[in-house]
Amino acid sequence: MPERLLYHVAEATKSLYNRSTYGYGVYKRSQVNIGNPYQPKKPAVRFFDDEDEYEEAPVHKRELDKDLLISQDIVYKAKEEAAVLVREAELEAERILSKANGKAEELFAETEQKSREEGCRQGEALARQHYQELLSEAESYRDQCKQEYEDTLNSLEQEIVELVINIAAKVLGDEIRNNRQAILDIARETINSCSNHEHVLLKVSAEDYDFVVENEESLRSMVGDLNELEIKKDSTLKRGSCIIDTGFGSVDGSCDTIIENIKQAFLNLSQSAEPGEN
Template identity: 20%
Template sequence: MSKKFISNLFHQGGSQESIFEATWPALSPGKDHLSSLPGLKEAETKMLKEAREKAFLIEKEAYEKGFEQGEKDGRELGQKRQEVVIQQMRNVLLEIERQRKDFRQVYENEVLTLLLGIGKRIFRQEVLVCEGLITTVLQEALQYVTDRGRVIVRLHPGDYQNLLAHPGQIPFSLDEKDGIKMVEDPSITRGGCLLETSFGDVDATFEGQFDEIVSQIRQQMKGAERDPGR
């Protein structure tokens, strides 16, 4: 079983509030937004065309009958044409609302993906220039280890060599009898680590921490959707 955590370095001031805050603009059915909805223009054109065709057929039918009932049929003709137009307008509005909801969902997901991609690149830059980062991450990750009788700490080769060159930055003893051993692992991104213990792994890799942040953000977004007034 793997345990995941988010280092305090990924939070503002060590708090538990994510440094990412997703605030999405409310989409209103205004001209600018509606004109950009996929397929909406085509749907609207099709519906209006159908409305005109139905109105023409009604008028043609009444004309062919010669308006035998005179004024009564004239009123009924006007009423039928209004009903057709009104129904088609309702259909257009329903289609607009459906498209708006679909567009909002796609819009939010795309913006979130963009922001997270930018954030990930920023974090990678910070990790590369901050050699002391691994010490803090190790200290925090070890707090999740319940039994230190046998712990293998997998590190990026760069962090591994840096810690060996500066043993004072290693937050644990390298004496084998203490049960903690460091090993190089090229698959680990610099600034992160993976702790293998008898009771499971502690995932303190860069990717693991970032994925946990993403998960929390998506949960916050779902909560906001359920409670829009929050």
């Protein structure tokens, strides 16, 4: 008897295992809902309506049916609890996923803001750097232009001076050749440049000597306070040139000296004008 009961229990357990695995163990998505858990249908259990039939059933058959009912009830409750656990797990998963999505959105927004701020800072730094580069380039170009301007002036200065000297020499030469009165003007200016007029020795070229002697009185009147005037001929002098000797020194009134004085005066004028131009 015990051996047969164990055999039937084993068979019933095997049957329950198969039904649990292939029957009630698989849940559809529609069977999981919020609220009351899905209620799987209880298998139909046949009860004996006729006491005679029940009494006539073998003892081990009644015991097996009883064990089967207990097993089915245990399986049913286990499935109910499993359905509840599955639903709770799904809800927890949804909550975790929603929280993760929220964190991801916050992180994305924060990262985007940091990137935007960093981009603005980098853009401002690049703009400032570009501005400094342009400013340096402009200053360098300005200095270059200024240097080129000064170099051009320096190169032209000598040419201008030479041009002025040539013009002055030509004008002076023409004046001396065409105007005999020019030697008197030169002699007057040379004598006036001397501080001592007590005794003046005037040396002139051979070409101008006769004309100066003839116009001595005119020259005296042009100078004014001239006391004693001596005129001599100097063959080393060119026409239109003269030298004044006094007790305190001599003054060269030659054409070359006059031209050199004009050159020096022009250079002094050019140098004095440079600070104002800068």
